[in-house]
Amino acid sequence: MERPILELTGATVYFGADAALDGVDFRLFPGEVHSLMGENGAGKSTLIKAITGALQLTSGELRIDGEVMHFGSPHDAQEAGVRAVYQEIDLLPNISVAENISLGTEPRRFGLIDWKEMRERAHAVLADLGLDIDPASILGRHSLAVQQLVAIARAISTEARVLVLDEPTSSLDLDECAELFRVIRDLKERGVAIIFVSHFLDQVYEICDRVTVLRDGKLVGEYLTREFLRIDLVQAMLGRSAESLRARPRLHLADERSTEPFLSARAVSVGSGINDADVDMIEGEVLGVAGLLGSGRTELARALTGIDKLDGGIIRIQGTDESLGNPRSAISLGVVYSSENRRTEGILSELSVQENITLALQAERGVFRRIRPARQRELAMSWVDALDIRPPDLDRPAGTLSGGNQQKVLLARLLALSPRVLVLDEPTRGIDVGAKVEVQNLVGELADNGLSVMFISAELEEVLRVGNRVLIVQDGRILDTVPSEDLTADSLTALVARPEAV
Amino acid sequence: MSTTTVTAPRARLASYSRTFLDRHSSMMPTFAALLIFIALLIGAEMHFGNFLTPLNMSALLLNYAYLLILAVGMTFVIITGGIDLSVGSVMAFTGISCAKLLGEGYSAAVVIPAILLGGAAIGLLIGVLVQYFDVQPFIASLAGLFLARGLAFVVSLSSIRVENESVLWLQTTRWRFGEWYITPTGILALSVAAIGAFVLAFTRFGRTVYAVGGNEQSARLMGLNVARTKVLVYVISGVCGGLAGLVLTAYSGAGYPRNGIGTELDVIAAVVIGGTLLTGGTGYVLGSVIGVLVFATINTIIAYEGAEQAWTRIIIGLMLLMFIVVQRVIVVRSERRR
Numbered sequence: 001m002e003r004p005i006l007e008l009t010g011a012t013v014y015f016g017a018d019a020a021l022d023g024v025d026f027r028l029f030p031g032e033v034h035s036l037m038g039e040n041g042a043g044k045s046t047l048i049k050a051i052t053g054a055l056q057l058t059s060g061e062l063r064i065d066g067e068v069m070h071f072g073s074p075h076d077a078q079e080a081g082v083r084a085v086y087q088e089i090d091l092l093p094n095i096s097v098a099e100n101i102s103l104g105t106e107p108r109r110f111g112l113i114d115w116k117e118m119r120e121r122a123h124a125v126l127a128d129l130g131l132d133i134d135p136a137s138i139l140g141r142h143s144l145a146v147q148q149l150v151a152i153a154r155a156i157s158t159e160a161r162v163l164v165l166d167e168p169t170s171s172l173d174l175d176e177c178a179e180l181f182r183v184i185r186d187l188k189e190r191g192v193a194i195i196f197v198s199h200f201l202d203q204v205y206e207i208c209d210r211v212t213v214l215r216d217g218k219l220v221g222e223y224l225t226r227e228f229l230r231i232d233l234v235q236a237m238l239g240r241s242a243e244s245l246r247a248r249p250r251l252h253l254a255d256e257r258s259t260e261p262f263l264s265a266r267a268v269s270v271g272s273g274i275n276d277a278d279v280d281m282i283e284g285e286v287l288g289v290a291g292l293l294g295s296g297r298t299e300l301a302r303a304l305t306g307i308d309k310l311d312g313g314i315i316r317i318q319g320t321d322e323s324l325g326n327p328r329s330a331i332s333l334g335v336v337y338s339s340e341n342r343r344t345e346g347i348l349s350e351l352s353v354q355e356n357i358t359l360a361l362q363a364e365r366g367v368f369r370r371i372r373p374a375r376q377r378e379l380a381m382s383w384v385d386a387l388d389i390r391p392p393d394l395d396r397p398a399g400t401l402s403g404g405n406q407q408k409v410l411l412a413r414l415l416a417l418s419p420r421v422l423v424l425d426e427p428t429r430g431i432d433v434g435a436k437v438e439v440q441n442l443v444g445e446l447a448d449n450g451l452s453v454m455f456i457s458a459e460l461e462e463v464l465r466v467g468n469r470v471l472i473v474q475d476g477r478i479l480d481t482v483p484s485e486d487l488t489a490d491s492l493t494a495l496v497a498r499p500e501a502v
Numbered sequence: 503m504s505t506t507t508v509t510a511p512r513a514r515l516a517s518y519s520r521t522f523l524d525r526h527s528s529m530m531p532t533f534a535a536l537l538i539f540i541a542l543l544i545g546a547e548m549h550f551g552n553f554l555t556p557l558n559m560s561a562l563l564l565n566y567a568y569l570l571i572l573a574v575g576m577t578f579v580i581i582t583g584g585i586d587l588s589v590g591s592v593m594a595f596t597g598i599s600c601a602k603l604l605g606e607g608y609s610a611a612v613v614i615p616a617i618l619l620g621g622a623a624i625g626l627l628i629g630v631l632v633q634y635f636d637v638q639p640f641i642a643s644l645a646g647l648f649l650a651r652g653l654a655f656v657v658s659l660s661s662i663r664v665e666n667e668s669v670l671w672l673q674t675t676r677w678r679f680g681e682w683y684i685t686p687t688g689i690l691a692l693s694v695a696a697i698g699a700f701v702l703a704f705t706r707f708g709r710t711v712y713a714v715g716g717n718e719q720s721a722r723l724m725g726l727n728v729a730r731t732k733v734l735v736y737v738i739s740g741v742c743g744g745l746a747g748l749v750l751t752a753y754s755g756a757g758y759p760r761n762g763i764g765t766e767l768d769v770i771a772a773v774v775i776g777g778t779l780l781t782g783g784t785g786y787v788l789g790s791v792i793g794v795l796v797f798a799t800i801n802t803i804i805a806y807e808g809a810e811q812a813w814t815r816i817i818i819g820l821m822l823l824m825f826i827v828v829q830r831v832i833v834v835r836s837e838r839r840r
Contacts (some may be wrong), residue, residue, distance in 0.1 A: 055722065075725030090723045092716030094528065094783035095709070103713060112704040137524035154724075420549045 003066055005030045005193045006051065006082070006162050011060035013046050020046040022217040023060070033194045035204045035225070038214035038235055039432035041098060044197055047214065048164055051195070052084040053077030064162075078104070081161035085151045085168055093140030093147075098122035101154045125153045129183050134370075143173045152180070156187060163187065164195045169203060170429070173292045181207050199432065200459075201230060213237055228315060234433055260319060262452045263335065263421050267302055268313035273299030275476045277313070281421055281452040286443055288467020288484065289456040290496050297456050298340060298346050298477035301423045304454070305337035306330030331364060334420030338410050338427060340456070347401020347406045353389065354380040356398045356409050361416045383412035389440065404435020411442065422446065423454040428462060440466050460492050472496060531777030531828060532598030532789035538775075539792055539822070542799045550806055556681035558802065563684065566798040567691035568593065568746040568753065572769045573776070573790040574698040575742030580773055581702070582714045583782025584639035587738045588628060589746070590765030592621050594653040594758070596747030600669070601662035601757025610668040618744040624650055629733035643736075647766070650743075654759040666752055672752040674743020687749045696746065699787035711735060715782030727739040740796040770816055772797045775825050796821070 004027040013021040021043045028034050036044050049055045050062065051113065053071030062069050064080050071077045091100045098119045107117040122135035131149050139147060148171055154161055165184075169177050184207055186196060196208055204211065204438075205225060213220040213236040220236045263279035268277045274296040281287055281304075292295040302308040306324030314321055317333050324330040327337065339345035348356055357380040364370055371379070377394060384392050387408040389401075391447075398409055407427055414422060424443065428436040443466055447453050457463050463470055464484050471478040472495050479495065487495075546553040563570075572589045579586045581719035596617040596655045603613045624646050631642035664670060672690070676683040710731045713721040722728045751757050776793025778785025797818065 002653070073725065074723050075727075078725045082724075087725070090717070090720040092713050092720055092783070094716040095526070095712050099709060103709060104614050105710065106706060113706065113709065134521060134524060137521070138527055141527065 002029060004063075007061075007066075008047070008062040009061045009063075011047065011050060011062070012058050013043075013050060013055065014058045019049065019217050024214065024217070024219045026212055026219070027222075028193045028195060030161070030193050031188050031191045032209045033188055033196050033207050035208040035211040036195055036197050036214065037204065037211055037233065039219075039237055039434055042214040042237070042432075043217040044214060045166070046217070047082065048166055048195070048197070051077070051162070052082055052164060075104075078158070078361070081159055082164070083155035083158070083160040083162070084164035084166065085148075085155050091139055091147060091151055091154070093138070095139065095148055096136050097126075097133060097139050097142070098135035100150055101125060101135075101157050103154075113215055121157065122153070125157045128151075128156075128186075129153055130179055130196070136338070145173065145176050146170060149176070149180070151328050152183065156183075156192075159399075160187075160192055162193045162195070164197075166197045167199070168196075169198055169200065177203070194311070201233070201433075204233075237433060238300055257369045262315050263304070263315065263447075265315045266304050266313055268300075268315065269311045270303045270308050272300055273308075273476055274303055274473075277476070277478045279304065279471065281454060283420070283452045284447055284450050285468045286447045286453045286455050286466050287481075288463035288470040289454060289473060290460050290463045290470050290492060292458075292496060295473045296497075297473045298425055299476070300473060301337060301454065301456055302423045303473060304421075305423050307336050307337060328364075331417060331419075334418070335423070336360075336414045336417055336419040336421070337423045338414055338425060338428060340426040342403070342406055342410065342429070346410045347398050350397055352395045353384065353398050353401070353409055354394040357383055357412045357416060360413045364417060379416065380412075383416060383484030388438070389410055402431070402435070404431035404438065407431055407435070407439055411439075415446075419451065421452045421454070423456075425456045425457070426458065428457060428459070436462070460496060461489050464489060464492055509721065528779075528784040529777070529789075530768045531779075531785070531825065532786055532792065533777075534825075534828060535776050535789060535792045535796060539796050539799065542803070546799070546803050546806070548798065553803075553806065556683075560688075561796045562681045562795065563691065563807075564689040564753075564803065566794055566801075567685075567687040568750040568795065569768060569772065570691040570791060570794045571639055571742050571746045571749060571764070572739075572765065573772045573794050574694050574787055575739035576769045576773050577698065577776075577778055577785055577787050577790045578702070578711055579639070579771075580778050580780060581711050581782060581785045582732055582735050583718070584632060584735065585641065585643060585770070585780075586625075586628065586646075586736060587643040588624060589651055589739060589769055590762035591647045591650035591654065592624050592740060592743030593746040593750060593765065594761040594763075595624075595650040595657070596621050596744040597751040597761055598654050598657045598662065598747075598757035598759045600748055600751045601664045602657050604664055604666040604669060607751070610666055614748060615690050617747055618741055621740040621744025621747065622737050623740070625737040625743070626733065628740070629736030631695045632736065633732045635731050651759075656756070658759055661756045663756045669748070669752050670755065671790055672749070673755070686810070687752055690745070690749060695787055695791050702787060705737050707731060707734065712783060715784070768797065768818075771822050777825075780826075 006028040008024060008026040011021055011024045011026065012019060024043065024047065026047065036047065038044050050057050053074045053076050056072070062071070064082070069080060101122045102118050107114045107121060119135045125134065126133060129149055129152065131146070131153070133142065133146060134430060139150060148168060168180060172180060184196070187194060188358065196204070198204055208225050210222060211225050211232070211233065212222045215237060262283045263281040265277060265279040269275050277300055279300070289297050289300065299308070303310055306327050306329060309325065315324055316322065322333055324333070324335065343349070354377060358371060358376045365371065380394050384394065389405050389408045389412070398406060401409065428439050431439070440462065443453055443455055455463065455466050464487055466483050469481055470484050470487060470492065471481045474496070529588070532675050543554060558814070572593065576589060578585055583752055599620060600613055600617045603616065604610065608709030628642045628646045631645070651787040672686045675686055702711060710721065710726045713724065713726055718728055750761060767827055772793035773790045774780060774793070775796050776786070778789060800817050801814050804811065
């Protein structure tokens with residue numbers, strides 16, 4: 001084989017006393033797509049940060065094209081042809097698309113920025129990506145998916161030799177993903193080496209040539225994707241036998257559907273997001289919601305839980321009409337919502353795990369009926385035990401937990417309210433496979449205990465596995481509600497992706 | 503048939519306006535300020551009949567040259583998402599220093615660079631506090647405010663007359679074009695604005711200022727020099743403070759340590775009225791020029807009316823409120839689009 005374009009040997013990074021990366025070797029060849037896999041906390045992002053100059057190696061060597069390099073800042077890495085696109089879009093919404101693409105390497109004439117040239121360059125790069133948008137428009141006025149593609153356009157606008165894509169597909173729909181893959185293949189042809197990080201195994205198998213697996217900051221191994229079975233990959237990532245993680249078989253509800261739905265919504269409309277939606281939520285059942293990004297699945301969840309005001313329709317709870325004017329009244333009726341934006345609308349990362357868990361309960365009781373500290377601790381501890389939150393340290397700032405454990409803390413916060421209806425919007429987004437399975441199992445157990453759960457996810461297989469019935473949302477309308485035993489992954493995909501004209 | 507001929511141009515118009523909005527939505531508050539400025543002028547002319555005279559309009563620039571200079575510096579700081587409360591005091595400190603040094607017989611060629619350096623030093627101090635000691639801009643520049651005001655009193659407790667010819671020349675010279683005139687201070691203020699606008703639009707530093715205001719973390723990840731930029735905007739504001747001290751000293755013919763108390767708030771008001779978002783990321787020097795003109799016009803109208811100066815404050819307060827609401831509406835609407 002030829003010489004690797006990028007090579008790490010014995011890469012070690014310490015945060016305080018903890019090794020986030022411990023003696024890892026990694027190599028990347030020109031013209032390959034290389035996936036970096038591992039659970040959250042395995043050291044993927046640390047490795048990426050070391051490669052892109054966002055943090056420095058404590059020990060170990062980084063070679064680019066055989067030459068030992070020291071990146072003191074992202075700027076140094078960019079100079080060496082290493083470009084990165086991060087999961088959280090790191091562009092500037094307040095300036096134009098063209099500037100976002102070329103900031104730092106703006107075309108200049110006599111030391112001054114050449115705006116015309118800048119726009120033309122941006123236009124050319126965007127056209128390369130098959131994106132037809134006005135380069136002079138302000139970035140913030142475009143959708144997240146477009147912004148993600150602009151971030152990629154930025155990365156490839158200069159001579160990138162190594163391109164790092166960290167969860168690039170998390171906000172893209174199927175078509176946009178296909179478009180991105182086309183671009184990736186094209187770049188690969190041109191000899192660019194690509195590091196592709198994704199939680200979606202399908203995508204890894206579709207696009208990647210090789211995969212490097214990390215666990216607990218250590219290297220597990222490097223494999224050729226086409227010779228590496230999925231089950232082995234998962235096992236390598238988790239380090240335990242995959243058998244133990246298999247999701248529980250989904251529940252079969254008792255056939256008598258005589259039970260009155262706990263919550264039923266009729267002809268619910270909110271703005272242009274959701275139209276004329278009928279939903280029944282039955283106790284002891286998980287209602288999966290399948291739909292593409294922008295289909296109205298989040299809007300539906302927000303409407304049912306009193307976050308957004310209804311423009312039309314009614315919501316009945318146990319047969320009586322209720323107006324869920326705000327989240328507070330919804331909570332008092334036992335209807336709680338967990339947002340898809342864990343970081344911005346969920347976890348309070350500076351507060352401790354304990355505070356995060358007891359927050360909502362205290363808020364519901366009101367300022368004057370303080371929960372005693374001892375009781376708070378006991379309560380929080382019981383949830384930490386019940387949901388197996390790791391590390392079981394109540395005083396740790398919640399932001400330092402892994403994504404999966406943060407999600408469990410959020411669940412604990414809601415469960416502490418003893419809800420009757422739990423609406424979970426993408427509870428498994430951005431968390432690793434092991435934690436995903438745990439959350440899925442937890443949802444199932446909650447339903448077994450009589451809760452009515454709505455489970456929204458972009459991953460159709462997951463919806464199918466967890467849900468007893470699946471609600472299919474498209475263009476703000478509810479297309480159908482189907483018992484999940486009547487569906488397969490393929491048939492559900494077909495339903496979700498069905499063109500509007502059906 | 504008729505419907506197509508009617509809708510086609512309308513659709514084209516809609517698409518033009520959409521493109522325009524997509525490109526320039528951040529300029530809307532500045533346009534609003536411009537409209538208000540024009541409305542104020544027309545209203546005043548209709549009310550007084552003799553308001554829109556060349557003499558009056560020329561005096562606007564003459565009387566508020568110092569404010570314009572300060573507003574340009576403040577625009578840089580606010581676009582990065584910061585704030586500089588020290589400018590009024592820096593202006594007083596550099597102004598009184600200028601008068602004192604000139605009184606002791608130093609030549610203007612020494613004194614002017616010295617006071618600009620003085621302003622820059624205080625700006626540097628604030629910038630370093632903000633960037634390297636992670637102090638809130640509000641607090642850091644508040645420290646700068648007290649420091650500069652204290653220094654001004656150290657220099658002199660009472661006002662000092664200026665007799666230096668070359669400094670007074672800045673003020674007394676009137677270049678006339680018919681009934682219009684402009685003073686060197688006016689030219690100075692306009693040049694500062696022109697240079698400021700140019701730097702923001704066409705230099706890498708200027709664009710980094712916007713980038714820092716948009717998202718500091720992202721700007722850093724993009725490989726931009728965030729630290730230097732953040733320090734530099736306070737230095738620029740400090741230099742503008744020094745320049746304003748010079749202009750104000752020339753204007754009043756004396757240095758006075760109590761000058762410019764509360765001026766920082768007038769400056770911030772003018773900048774905000776001109777459409778610069780206090781959250782950072784958007785704003786234009788040209789907007790701040792308009793903001794200063796609006797501020798100056800309201801002051802002049804009140805003086806014309808013979809009403810109490812308190813009304814200036816009330817009207818400026820109401821306008822600020824209005825602009826902040828308008829800005830919020832714009833921000834909220836653009837967030838909803840995402």
